[in-house]
Amino acid sequence: MEAARTKKRKRRSLSQRRAMKGFLFIAPWLIGFVWFYARSLFMTVQFSFSNLTVRPGGGYDLDFVWLDNFIYAFRAHASYKQVLTTSLGNMLVDVPLITFFSLFMAMLLNRKFRGRTLVRAIFFLPVILNSEAIVDAMSLARTMMSGGISSSSAELAASASSGMSIEYYIQMFSSLGLPDVIIEYISGAVSRISDIINASGVQIIIFIAALQSIPGSMYEVAKIEGATAYETFWKVTFPMVMPHIITNVVYTVVDSFTKSEVIELAYETAFTNMNYGLSSVFSLVSTLITCLILVIVCGLIQKRTFYYN
């Protein structure tokens, strides 16, 4: 038997044995992926084309209804279209804001100054305190802080206040001839600054790491050639962090999708209204749209990306 085993062993080459071992290493994940993930994805698609009724004893019956659920979601459901468009709109507005804000903050934090570790620790705090209850309580506390940041949005709505009026500045800018869209975008961004800061912890860290991986010799060359700080940013820093912009965009899109109202609606439809088919349609459609956005955005960025290695 011993001989048989060695004989069998000899027949396999080293690379084949390594491949076997590799499969062993990833086996737990592979089983889990097929068993839970791929199967569930398939089931979601299946549910979205059917009417699902739960049998009293457990288990469920599927009644294939073709596109009925989709038609209901888009034609008859009271709020789905609206929730979907607002969620997507918020996502499209937030992604560039968060990306550029985190790049800016990363450049600020990348310099050496006293108390740098402390500041970085504070910037990463929102990622750690991301529990639903804590986030809710924090936003409540934020509105309680009178004169705080978020009151500026209330100020915008009220359009009249004592002291410094934001409305006045908005009017000033619009009389300067700036397009209203830009003014609204910027004032909206400012009034949501705490949301943006809270959503960009991981992205800032990713950008800091990216900035630190740029070889210092590049900056030396730029300095010797007489480049200004502005030129150095656009010619050295920006191209070098470009690949990480994709990482961050993907992270931001997925993150904002997970927190969006569509998900909340899908959850309610399934577990409060017991309409499983419709809930699957909600999740599926928004996932597909998100993936589409990711593919388009990444394609656009990728074309302009410069890879150093």
Place this chain on the structure above:
Amino acid sequence: MNKQKAIPSIDRIKAGIQSMKEDTQFANDRLRWISNIKGFILGIFRLAIILGICYVILGPVIGIISSSFFSDADRYNPMVYLIPQEPTLYRYELAMQYLDYWKTMGSSLLYSLTLMVLQVLVCSMVGYGFARFNFPFKKVLFACVVVMIVIPTNTIMLPLYMTFAQFDVFGIISAITGDAVNLLASPVPMYILTLFGCGLRSGLYIYIFNQFFRGLPKEIEEAAFVDGAGTWYTYFRIMLVNALPSVVTVAIFSMVWQYNDTFYARLFLISDNIIISKKIASIEATISNVEKILDPTILELFLDAGIVLIMIPIIIIYVALQKQFIEGVERSGIVG
């Protein structure tokens, strides 16, 4: 007369400027001055932005902590801001009592700690498998890991729920007990998912480990192989030890996120007594019902105290490991 005096003085100034321009020593001084002033202004600007943003982040935390000490009178006194006049620990007493603090916290920490150990072991193993071995369909399979990161679990929550409501392994369990098992309302589904690398953000952790192991030099393993170490020995005793920065990162991430998670806890109907971040959601209603406190603004204070109580362990872990953590995140593979 004034004019007469003014003309030579302008000439003098002009001459002075001319000589200044020719004087290189002065020009250098001036440049240095300008850059000093520029640096100073930029520094102030930077300081203002950093302080402002730190305030935006820390402000609510400070607000919550301070209002958890407020007494009823402080709450209604418009003169009181942040520092209570009559600080009280009453909020904490009640919050602790209704959260059943020590017991819930203990089981909550145990739950997230055990899941963390599983996550680190399973994800590092899978990440190592992807980083160091060549096998057929490797690229396709790794794309599946990325799919796991990109498609949120919310999409597949319904099938997951159904799977664990009627849990069965190829009909084996129903063959033994006669019926499929309902695993809901217990933490078992979470353990099963994590064990098979599909837990809370497992895809991300696999990705992190994969990137980190790829960055380690191959010579380490070759040396171990030449010295006669087997694959498993190499992985456990050499690679995992070398991957300490990413182990710390993943450990903290998974621990804290698991502790904070309410999505899976809600989906699998896991009891409030095991997960404290789920229990906190009902504390206001409980106190209102039992203690007959009907004023919502007062009830908020109890919630604040509860929030502080559940934040404490996270903050302790974070402060203790903060340095390793930030460095680990920066050095390990999050950056693709």
